[in-house]
Amino acid sequence: MDATRSGAPGDDSAPMIRLSGVGKTYDDGTVAVQELDLEIRRGELVCLVGPSGCGKSTTLKMINRLIEPTTGRIEIDGKDVTGEDPVQLRRGIGYVIQQVGLFPHQKITANVMTVPLLYGESKSVARERAHHLLELVGLDPATYGDRYPHQLSGGQRQRVGVARALAADPPVLLMDEPFGAVDPVVRVRLQDEFLHLQRDLGKTVVLVTHDIDEAVRMGDRVAIFAVGGRLAQYATPMELLARPADDFVADFVGSEHGLRRLSVTPLDVAHIEPLDGVSVGDLASTIDLDSTLEQALATMLRDDRMMVGVKDGPRFVGVLTPNGVHRALRASLER
Structure with a gap:
């Protein structure tokens, strides 16, 4: 893929995220990701799914340079992020992980205020935004704002993690197994609520999951990775379930793919x-x-x-x- 064909920043016709020939090989020779070409459209929710050790989380972390790629080029909104300051880059990208990563010694409102304060917002403005975001994710700030993370359920902490990731109004949101640590009933409810939130906000979201049902339920498109960091198929859920690209994808999707097609x-x-x-x-x-x-x-x-x-x-x-x-x-x- 010719990386020079990127559109200008803000060009709606250009991909929001583009990975061109991106690979990651560790010093011991382990290949985590192979020559990956991937384009993610503006406002799209893309799920990365595959077995353990297939490179999906590594790919996510290369986008915000928590892991540096060995080869290739990564662009966000037309800019090559490998030339940017990684700390500044991460401040402009929302990041949600399974363990949530809230500061245990800070109350919920203070946790959500963290990023706006880093950007120089006044405490009053940061607090107002934190309260707005808590309401957005279904948590009443008057009820939950003065609580500590350990006083919330797992699902509530996950909502706070999403609110904090949105605090800087990032165009891109990266999510690594965001709903994996909660029970199945709560997980489905959080998935539904996040999909409604995504439709309202129009963020570009990359979500890593090990669960093919979650991937086809949530993703506008789904990237299935094989062990060794190979991209096996990148398609809409409907295409994926109707026409698996090879035997690996067919086996990963499973014999229930006909039933899964009902959900999409x-x-x-x-x-x-x-x-x-x-x-x-x-x-x-x-x-x-x-x-x-x-x-x-x-x-x-x-x-x-x-x-x-x-x-x-x-x-x-x-x-x-x-x-x-x-x-x-x-x-x-x-x-």
């Missing part, structure tokens, strides 16, 4: 049947037109019904049946 396949009016002969009162539940097939099927199973009503805003548009789910899945394979 949206409803389509073409697969919804009219309400002929069915009244809204006959329907136990309804779902929105922007739901996935997984949500639709779960509603049918929960209510023990062979159809579910579909709404587009306040308007009923028809019903979805198991036959419609099957047609939608078949259509997704043909895209």
Whole structure:
């Protein structure tokens, strides 16, 4: 890839993050990442996933130069970051890790104020921003602001970690197994809340996970790494599940890839049947037109019904049946 083709900073047509021929080889000869070419669009959420030791976390840490690449070029918003001061670079990039990394001796508001204060903001402005961000991640500052990290649950600490990462209003947010340390129920809720937050803020996010279900659920695109730091496939969740690039990807995605496709396949009016002969009162539940097939099927199973009503805003548009789910899945394979 020709690295000289980068757009100017702020150019919406240029990738927000571009890795060109990036590799990492340690002094003992261990190859962590091989000649990686990767482009991440502005406002996109990309998940890096793969088995242990495949280079996904190393790649993330090379973006903000916690680890220095051996070869290649890394650009953020058109600028080669390998020529920048690494401390200044990291202050402009949000970073969230599994262990959260909050300062245990500081109260929650003070933890979130850290980065704005480093940038020279007054205490009053930094405190106001911290309170706004805590509200944004669903924590009432009046309730939680004066608590210490050990007084919060794991899920609450993770929210504070996200708030602190957003405190400098960074264009790029790096997340390393951010939801891995919380129980499965809390994890799904945090994933949903973060996706809503991401849609509102439009940050460019790179998220490392070992969980293929999390990757296909959250990612606009997913990069699957193989052991030895090889990029095996980079595609949308739909492409990944429908057309694995090789046997390694097929095995990693697993035999359940057909079921996983339900979670990334949206409803389509073409697969919804009219309400002929069915009244809204006959329907136990309804779902929105922007739901996935997984949500639709779960509603049918929960209510023990062979159809579910579909709404587009306040308007009923028809019903979805198991036959419609099957047609939608078949259509997704043909895209």
